[in-house]
Amino acid sequence: MNTRINRRSFNRLAGLGGVAFASGLFAHTEGGRAWAAGREPAQDFYFVQLSDSHWGFKNDAVNPEAQHTLPKAIAEVNALKQQPDFVVFTGDLTQTTEDPQERRKRMSEARDIIKTLNVKTVRFLPGEHDASSDNGAAFKEFFGETHYTFDHKGVHFIVLDNVSDPTAALGDAQLNWLKADLAQLDKKQPIVVLTHRPLFDLAADWDWVTKDGQKAIDMLMPYEHVVVFYGHIHQEHHQMTGHIAHHAATGLMYPLPVAHSQPKKGPVAWDPAQPFKGLGWRSVDSETKKMTVAMTEHPLAKA
Amino acid sequence: MSAPTKRRWATLTATALAAAGCVAAHEMAPKAPPVQTVEILAQKFNFTPDEIKVKKGMPVDLELTTLDRLHGFNVPGLNLRAEIVPGQTTHVKFTPDKAGRFLFHCDVFCGEGHEDMDAAIIVEE
Numbered sequence: 001m002n003t004r005i006n007r008r009s010f011n012r013l014a015g016l017g018g019v020a021f022a023s024g025l026f027a028h029t030e031g032g033r034a035w036a037a038g039r040e041p042a043q044d045f046y047f048v049q050l051s052d053s054h055w056g057f058k059n060d061a062v063n064p065e066a067q068h069t070l071p072k073a074i075a076e077v078n079a080l081k082q083q084p085d086f087v088v089f090t091g092d093l094t095q096t097t098e099d100p101q102e103r104r105k106r107m108s109e110a111r112d113i114i115k116t117l118n119v120k121t122v123r124f125l126p127g128e129h130d131a132s133s134d135n136g137a138a139f140k141e142f143f144g145e146t147h148y149t150f151d152h153k154g155v156h157f158i159v160l161d162n163v164s165d166p167t168a169a170l171g172d173a174q175l176n177w178l179k180a181d182l183a184q185l186d187k188k189q190p191i192v193v194l195t196h197r198p199l200f201d202l203a204a205d206w207d208w209v210t211k212d213g214q215k216a217i218d219m220l221m222p223y224e225h226v227v228v229f230y231g232h233i234h235q236e237h238h239q240m241t242g243h244i245a246h247h248a249a250t251g252l253m254y255p256l257p258v259a260h261s262q263p264k265k266g267p268v269a270w271d272p273a274q275p276f277k278g279l280g281w282r283s284v285d286s287e288t289k290k291m292t293v294a295m296t297e298h299p300l301a302k303a
Numbered sequence: 304m305s306a307p308t309k310r311r312w313a314t315l316t317a318t319a320l321a322a323a324g325c326v327a328a329h330e331m332a333p334k335a336p337p338v339q340t341v342e343i344l345a346q347k348f349n350f351t352p353d354e355i356k357v358k359k360g361m362p363v364d365l366e367l368t369t370l371d372r373l374h375g376f377n378v379p380g381l382n383l384r385a386e387i388v389p390g391q392t393t394h395v396k397f398t399p400d401k402a403g404r405f406l407f408h409c410d411v412f413c414g415e416g417h418e419d420m421d422a423a424i425i426v427e428e
Contacts, residue, residue: 095415096412096414096415096417097415098414098415128412128417132412133412133414163412166373166411166412166413167375167386167410167411167412168410168412204377204379205377205378205379205380205406205407205408205421206408207408207410207418211410264419264421265418266418266419
């Protein structure tokens with residue numbers, strides 16, 4: 001059963017003001033348990049999620065500051081007093097183009113901008129704009145593999161690719177890879193999944209879905225402490241599938257409306273009175289020993 | 304009459320009776336409702352027509368073709384999905400059992416206008 005999560009205030013953790021949200025990320029837990037046996041010791045840390053920068057997008061009615069939005073977000077991250085352990089980009093770094101040369105030009109430019117982050121550990125995954133036109137070929141040239149795992153301070157991160165297949169599927173090969181990875185884990189291992197599209201069926205008629213995402217959710221379900229961070233829908237959104245929390249991030253080019261709030265999906269027009277409204281990024285504080293997470297949403301500042 | 308000849312007569316008689324029975328049954332059975340055939344053309348980044356109307360309870364045969372590349376056809380509200388392959392006509396057959404407006408969209412990423420590639424089926428009472 002899917003359930004919306006209620007937001008509540010939470011004290012800010014790292015410098016810039018923002019709207020904060022706390023979640024029992026690793027639910028059903030006993031505080032301080034040494035759940036990371038055999039892996040890195042559990043330690044608190046935080047990371048930043050950037051998403052949907054759509055570098056190369058051009059439409060002044062939607063975002064007349066298109067050239068400045070991603071650099072602005074990076075400047076804000078660089079200004080954090082305490083730097084995050086790493087930054088994740090949850091897809092759609094670039095706006096799609098059918099010209100393979102232009103695609104690579106956009107990826108090269110985006111990569112150069114991202115290199116200005118003070119934090120040098122950056123994890124990438126593709127969105128459909130990056131990868132669906134060539135099955136991820138150009139993305140791999142610039143940003144590496146499209147699905148992989150890594151461990152950080154006791155948390156197991158799984159990066160899933162639900163966009164290189166233009167039908168928005170993970171595919172059997174990746175699902176088998178996921179199954180094999182999960183088979184090595186203790187059921188109490190905290191797991192963070194990073195992906196682009198929602199794994200659950202958020203709004204199928206708006207293409208906000210992963211065709212075989214439920215299979216991945218079913219595989220993750222036996223694990224007690226799982227949370228998913230994703231992009232694609234260009235707005236903050238929180239939902240539960242059973243005990244698994246799914247958190248969508250705002251984008252960095254244009255906001256999209258709430259699902260089914262209007263007849264057709266389309267970018268929300270730029271409001272000159274409120275520039276950058278609906279755009280922003282997220283910091284995620286993994287209070288790992290307490291088995292909780294605190295998310296803080298950072299709307300892009302006007303100035 | 305030899306035994307083989309008797310069998311042949313019996314077979315012919317049975318066939319004739321069965322055929323007559325079929326005709327009678329056919330005449331007595333209610334006529335099947337006519338099929339509503341609708342052609343839908345897909346190309347980057349639209350469907351033509353972008354709105355089709357069909358009657359509830361009447362069989363529908365959608366004939367889907369594409370002018371350029373692979374597209375998807377997905378109607379979540381009617382639980383219909385197909386892929387539209389270049390050079391082929393894809394038939395999607397169904398009988399709508401509920402009235403309403405059902406959006407359909409391309410669910411195979413096809414380029415910059417992909418997100419705008421949608422249309423609607425109106426099922427009328």
